[in-house]
Amino acid sequence: MGKAARKKNKAPKVREKFVAQPFEGLAAEPELIALREFVPSATAPLSLVDSPDRGITLATVLPMAAAAFVRTDGEVFVGLQVQTRSSDISRDLGRAVRWALEAEPGDVLSVPDTTSAPAEGERLQDLLVADAELDVTVHTDFGWWLPEDTDADGEVKLSLDRANEAIMPTERLGAGSYWVLAGEKAHLRWVRPEPENKLLQALARLSAAGELGLGEGSRYAGSFRAHGLLVPVWDLDPEAHAREWTEPAKQLGVRLDEALASLDDQPLDATERRARDGLIGRQLTLR
Structure with a gap:
């Protein structure tokens, strides 16, 4: 295949625009920023437009800084403070929420999808009730990672211990x-x-x-x-x-x-x- 043919068949590169205010339009914008930037351990239930009865909890940090996970008891969490990000944090989080809606107990989304081309209906603004505030609960540790009466072990215990040691008292x-x-x-x-x-x-x-x-x-x-x-x-x-x-x-x-x-x-x-x-x-x- 010649150079001309290879150039013709090559997929066009997507040039994304950086979104400087990713949570704009949401009443919870200040709270989302605080939870992502400096609150160490907190959770808040999300108000979803199309799945109002589906319980998904937004969290500051999850084990191993995962993007989302489902506890063994079925509780679903989406993390704000993650390891990687794209040019649009709102889309990253929206994709994690959509993943969580289909996930099963024990499933973990290590990193958000930051490589797929943008599509309609996948930003937080598309998924959350726009005028809903966040009902935030601030925790003194990360014990909420685990179901009640459950002891951590292995990598989860190590991650839990390290996170608890680094936590700053916050109210x-x-x-x-x-x-x-x-x-x-x-x-x-x-x-x-x-x-x-x-x-x-x-x-x-x-x-x-x-x-x-x-x-x-x-x-x-x-x-x-x-x-x-x-x-x-x-x-x-x-x-x-x-x-x-x-x-x-x-x-x-x-x-x-x-x-x-x-x-x-x-x-x-x-x-x-x-x-x-x-x-x-x-x-x-x-x-």
């Missing part, structure tokens, strides 16, 4: 808002649903007014980007219990909502613009 304060004890430091990490520029303006307004903190023992540390949304971070007194920050975080949320609402009628003044420029320069990297 949910509100939607997309989590207290995390990272070593000797405690933080509030809050995934916000607003467009980045608008959120920065609102944060700047609070900063200029001296209202950006959560009270004594706290300070605004900066922010990082995750899957198209901005995640502001506050340093907190590590000696204080997570529940002590629940009400201050709620009050901060009220102030932030008010600042967001005021932007339409009151553009930033010079002091607030300087505050915004300062906030833009405080980008963080999670360790």
Whole structure:
């Protein structure tokens, strides 16, 4: 076969576009980002459009960082924190959900399908109820990997022990808002649903007014980007219990909502613009 014939028969290469905001359009977008990026051990049942009675649980991490698995008791889990990804995380997760709908007890999907050409109806936006929030349960370990009264053995036990040793104490304060004890430091990490520029303006307004903190023992540390949304971070007194920050975080949320609402009628003044420029320069990297 000549070169011309080989070129003619060669399958066209699919050039995929990177999806920067993969969970856009879902009410659970901030929660999905938090569970994927920094919550160590948590689960939440999924609300499926076409299979409302089929129980599938979304999880942060599964044994061996699998994409999905079915426990021996029939409980079905899909993992967010996986080993590989394509240009569209929503499609990866959607494919794992579709796999899980047909799987049997004991089946494991080690990695999501990241190589097949995109098709209609396989993203999370196609499979989940768009306006459904996630009912998140935060766990102190990964014992939920196993059915009740079951002991781990072999690779599962090794993976379970390692995961439990690496877990950081974490508690949910509100939607997309989590207290995390990272070593000797405690933080509030809050995934916000607003467009980045608008959120920065609102944060700047609070900063200029001296209202950006959560009270004594706290300070605004900066922010990082995750899957198209901005995640502001506050340093907190590590000696204080997570529940002590629940009400201050709620009050901060009220102030932030008010600042967001005021932007339409009151553009930033010079002091607030300087505050915004300062906030833009405080980008963080999670360790």
